[in-house]
Amino acid sequence: MKHPHWWTLDVEAPFTIGPRELPGRVWTASGCFAYGLTGHDIAAQDIDSPYAGIGAVVTKTVTPQPRPGNPMPRLVEMPVGAINSIGLENVGFEAFIAETLPALAELAVPTVVSLAATRPEEFGSMVAELHAAGRDMPTWHGVELNLSCPNVAEGGHDFGSSPETVAACVAAARSHLPDRALIAKLTPNVARVAPLAAAAAEAGCDAIAAINTVVGLDVDLKTGRPVLPRRFGGFSGAGIRPIALAKVDEIVREVGIPVVGIGGIDTAEDALKFFALGCVAIQVGTAQMRDPFAAARIVQDLRRAES
Amino acid sequence: MGLLTPTTWDLTGRVTANAPVSSGLLRLDVELPRSVTFEPGQFAMLNLTGAGQLVFRRPFSILASDGRTMSFLYRVVGRGTERLADLEPGEAVDCLAPLGKPFAAPDAATPPVVILAGGVGLPPLHAWLSRHGRPGDLACFGGRDGGDVPWSLLSDEWRVSVDRDVDIPAGRQAHHGLVTELALSELERDGDPGPRLVMACGPTPLLRAAAMLARDRDWPCLVSLEEHMGCGYGVCKGCVVPVRLDGPGDSGWRNANSCTEGPVFDAADLDWERFGAHHATGGAA
Numbered sequence A: 001m002k003h004p005h006w007w008t009l010d011v012e013a014p015f016t017i018g019p020r021e022l023p024g025r026v027w028t029a030s031g032c033f034a035y036g037l038t039g040h041d042i043a044a045q046d047i048d049s050p051y052a053g054i055g056a057v058v059t060k061t062v063t064p065q066p067r068p069g070n071p072m073p074r075l076v077e078m079p080v081g082a083i084n085s086i087g088l089e090n091v092g093f094e095a096f097i098a099e100t101l102p103a104l105a106e107l108a109v110p111t112v113v114s115l116a117a118t119r120p121e122e123f124g125s126m127v128a129e130l131h132a133a134g135r136d137m138p139t140w141h142g143v144e145l146n147l148s149c150p151n152v153a154e155g156g157h158d159f160g161s162s163p164e165t166v167a168a169c170v171a172a173a174r175s176h177l178p179d180r181a182l183i184a185k186l187t188p189n190v191a192r193v194a195p196l197a198a199a200a201a202e203a204g205c206d207a208i209a210a211i212n213t214v215v216g217l218d219v220d221l222k223t224g225r226p227v228l229p230r231r232f233g234g235f236s237g238a239g240i241r242p243i244a245l246a247k248v249d250e251i252v253r254e255v256g257i258p259v260v261g262i263g264g265i266d267t268a269e270d271a272l273k274f275f276a277l278g279c280v281a282i283q284v285g286t287a288q289m290r291d292p293f294a295a296a297r298i299v300q301d302l303r304r305a306e307s
Numbered sequence B: 001m002g003l004l005t006p007t008t009w010d011l012t013g014r015v016t017a018n019a020p021v022s023s024g025l026l027r028l029d030v031e032l033p034r035s036v037t038f039e040p041g042q043f044a045m046l047n048l049t050g051a052g053q054l055v056f057r058r059p060f061s062i063l064a065s066d067g068r069t070m071s072f073l074y075r076v077v078g079r080g081t082e083r084l085a086d087l088e089p090g091e092a093v094d095c096l097a098p099l100g101k102p103f104a105a106p107d108a109a110t111p112p113v114v115i116l117a118g119g120v121g122l123p124p125l126h127a128w129l130s131r132h133g134r135p136g137d138l139a140c141f142g143g144r145d146g147g148d149v150p151w152s153l154l155s156d157e158w159r160v161s162v163d164r165d166v167d168i169p170a171g172r173q174a175h176h177g178l179v180t181e182l183a184l185s186e187l188e189r190d191g192d193p194g195p196r197l198v199m200a201c202g203p204t205p206l207l208r209a210a211a212m213l214a215r216d217r218d219w220p221c222l223v224s225l226e227e228h229m230g231c232g233y234g235v236c237k238g239c240v241v242p243v244r245l246d247g248p249g250d251s252g253w254r255n256a257n258s259c260t261e262g263p264v265f266d267a268a269d270l271d272w273e274r275f276g277a278h279h280a281t282g283g284a285a
């Protein structure tokens, strides 16, 4: 790839987000790389590991109680992405702290723990417990508040679509997280995202991550019914990249704090577009599901761009 | 989480052959840049490269791996398999393999095996029989009709059944009916067959019938599921199947990833009442 004249970042140089440093600016997105742990030892001929050069793994979102998730099928492939209805299946916060967090400590790469809840107090108490359990874990970088998952929306709109809710959740988490990064992940399913970003920044988060999936639906022409049993799902992948870039632009121009760009990033060129708008880091979601080396290859290609 | 399987390689290979082996089934041979070992029952996630690339790779059981060549057997059912069928020798294929839990190798305590393979469910069981088969094992393949059966892959040890009794080649035989009926008639020809291990792969109705056949006789049964998948390597939760919780008398269940905890499951562990409602209606995705 050709090196654009404006491109000066080193995506593998340590940089600060929140109170601590991270080793890189290309991360894996929540829900698309589990907890960075799978049952497989994965190798490729031309690259060291799926973690090579990446800055952080953002975990699958953890909720206060275990969730069985939505019925199958949970994924609909589109020509330019996918609609998912996983339904935040996860083992629940207690099991996460007891079993997953210690395993994450063994990973060489830093982790950002994604949390979702339906009340600000739940965010507060999860963050407090996580802080107690993870305080001595050097690779635990911080928390990403999932304020945006459309799959578990009630009443047809996303949980985090009002500035008041966003502010309350961020404030509740912040008060228990003095020395780790706090990132607010916002929904794109609102007319204007800037008021949400402003509320999150005001309430004390260290960075904004955007975007989560875009509400979507597909119809099965054989049956005439929506393909997904829950009708709606979250649309992700290449098709949402223009939406993501527009939302990110709106956020960057609104707030002074760092912004982490997400949405349809599959190549170094895609990543550069987010960096060009002022993002400090980016996350790779759907592409990581297709290719365990997606984030690592983006780092490699951005590195080539610098030389 | 320890390493459960041989190392999974993410490689770009070249098609060396891609041609029909029956009216409905095609065999794809891919030459990889290195040799990759696998256990029968494991699968690969395949994709095209460049403009034909799919958003998600597609899962295919490994039929064989010989040196650097890995072979697959597939049926065209949708966009991805259509594109696969268009591949010419020399074209590139992305291959993430091997993945998933295999059919275990037999040990001294393993009873003779009854193999029930339906259609594209053949590869894992074909691979198992070639590698681990012992005298006394019974292998049965079920196809749609004589034209659909990949006769060239099926040595004489294979018994064959067909839904429609047409196009049976000269010198070959096929039972008209269900593959489970064929297996039972073979087994019970000389009276009580004694304990068997049933291993099945194919459409969901075949898997249910296999599980039932085994349960009625108190035989162990392993089934390989072809559940929808996203990543195929355990990171997305797009492939879950309901399994029973272990406790005695426990009526609870949990979701298992069919890509990492399967695709081979003990039939007794599956919650059959919850499993596969979407398969009955043709599903989606």
Ligand SMILES: Cc1cc2nc3c(=O)[nH]c(=O)nc-3n(C[C@H](O)[C@H](O)[C@H](O)COP(=O)(O)OP(=O)(O)OC[C@H]3O[C@@H](n4cnc5c(N)ncnc54)[C@H](O)[C@@H]3O)c2cc1C
Pocket (backbone or CB within 6 Å): B043, B058, B059, B060, B061, B062, B072, B073, B074, B075, B076, B077, B078, B079, B080, B081, B082, B120, B121, B123, B225, B226, B227, B228, B229, B263, B282, B283, B284, B285
């Ligand atoms: C572990 C595993 C091993 C497999 N091995 C083989 C094999 O050896 N040979 C072979 O031909 N096929 C195999 N399959 C099935 C194969 O993956 C699907 O046929 C393929 O993904 C369809 O892709 P498509 O784009 O052509 O179809 P799509 O357009 O995605 O779908 C076409 C139709 O197939 C259904 N479908 C799609 N994916 C699946 C799935 N995973 N399970 C059930 N129904 C599905 C859809 O509901 C739809 O009706 C295997 C599946 C799994 C999970």
Ligand SMILES: Cc1cc2nc3c(=O)[nH]c(=O)nc-3n(C[C@H](O)[C@H](O)[C@H](O)COP(=O)(O)O)c2cc1C
Pocket (backbone or CB within 6 Å): A029, A030, A031, A032, A060, A061, A082, A084, A086, A088, A114, A146, A149, A185, A211, A212, A213, A235, A236, A237, A238, A240, A262, A263, A264, A265, A283, A284, A285, A286, A287, B236, B238
């Ligand atoms: C299968 C799947 C599961 C996801 N699960 C989560 C989740 O648990 N929490 C979350 O904040 N985002 C989740 N996301 C959203 C992604 O993290 C990301 O924000 C979104 O997919 C857009 O990025 P992409 O286009 O690179 O995929 C999920 C996305 C997919 C495709």
Ligand code: FES
Pocket (backbone or CB within 6 Å): B228, B229, B230, B231, B232, B233, B234, B235, B236, B237, B238, B239, B240, B257, B258, B259, B260
């Ligand atoms: S297909 Fe993604 S977890 Fe199994």
